[in-house]
Amino acid sequence: MIDLQQLLGHPIPQGRQKLSRKDAALYALSVGFGQDPLDTRQLAFVDPVKPGMPILPFMAVVLAPNGPWIADPALGIDYGRVVHGEQSMQFEAPLPADAEVVANLRVVHVVDKGEGKGALMVTEKELLDAVSGQRYAVLHSTLFLRGNGGFGGPSGPVPAVHALPERAPDHTVDLPTRSEQALVYRLNGDFNPLHADPAVAAKAGFSQPILHGLCTLGLCGHALLRTLCGYDPARLSSLSLRFSAPVLPGDTVRVELWNDGSFRARALERDTLVINNGKAGMRQP
Structure with missing residues (x-):
């Protein structure tokens, strides 16, 4: 406890x-x-x-x-x-x-x-x-x-999340992932076997090793830089998001963006929301 x-x-x-x-x-x-x-x-x-x-x-x-x-x-x-x-x-x-x-x-x-x-x-x-x-x-x-509730700690406050605009996105960017992408991403230092070992993934309930959530964050960052920042990294001042579901290597990630920096993403082939409540802050060029 x-x-x-x-x-x-x-x-x-x-x-x-x-x-x-x-x-x-x-x-x-x-x-x-x-x-x-x-x-x-x-x-x-x-x-x-x-x-x-x-x-x-x-x-x-x-x-x-x-x-x-x-x-x-x-x-x-x-x-x-x-x-x-x-x-x-x-x-x-x-x-x-x-x-x-x-x-x-x-x-x-x-x-x-x-x-x-x-x-x-x-x-x-x-x-x-x-x-x-x-x-x-x-x-x-x-x-x-998930295994640590009921230890007698405070019940709040719970961190607030960004509410997305209630209208259609202004931009859509489709980014394919590769079948070996999790194996490449783990070379950044995250060697959790969930992303590489089929037996570990199966024990966790997945059909195959899953992509790191922070790799999906990077895909969203790519879409933001391309669409709203003209590939100028100095324009991106902040980034926040909520992880909703894992991406499977080979999925196409569709990032839906609004001009105010709001965004979400889904695994296109499975029609699964993988990132929600995203918000980027941007500096003027």
Whole structure:
């Protein structure tokens, strides 16, 4: 069972990573950039040899991981039943090539939904330059702890989500995923066997290994950059969304966008909503 005070005060190891152009190119490839060999706007993000290669701001979500702290038995979290529910990011400065970054992570809020109903845990992560202390991004994750309700914690407040416009989207972008895409994306550092091992996926109730939710986030970020930002990563100031269902590698992800930065996404062939309540903040060009 969760000990709330211990969880809120748990010392989480600082993450540290040397960010290279090769890392940035791998991340861009893993979320679908470069599939069109004639689209030079996409190719700019996957060519680590060319000077001035831009780095995708939402790559912040995979940088400087803080280790498997959540699986520490002392915390009482049923790690095998944890689901990533929501993710938000605020981008404060462009990510650097060939620099070292550090990440400070803390638990900021826990909501007890009741016995048999699970709990919500919100974490905050600051991504900083290891030398100058420049803050590049602030990330908030909401995790659904399905096996941890009823520990006597607060029943709220529950983080609010963005309400989508009640009209047809202004734009639609279809992004195909590849059958091996989860195997490529996991090279960013998330080696959960659910995304690679058919037996583990079957035990979890899936017909095949599923795509990482954060890879689907990257697909949505791609659609936003293409449609609303002219492939200029400096224009994207924030990104938030709710995960609704997994994508299967090979699905076509249809991202529906509104001009105010609202968006959602569905797996087209299965007509399944996979991302909901999305909102991007944008700077003027």
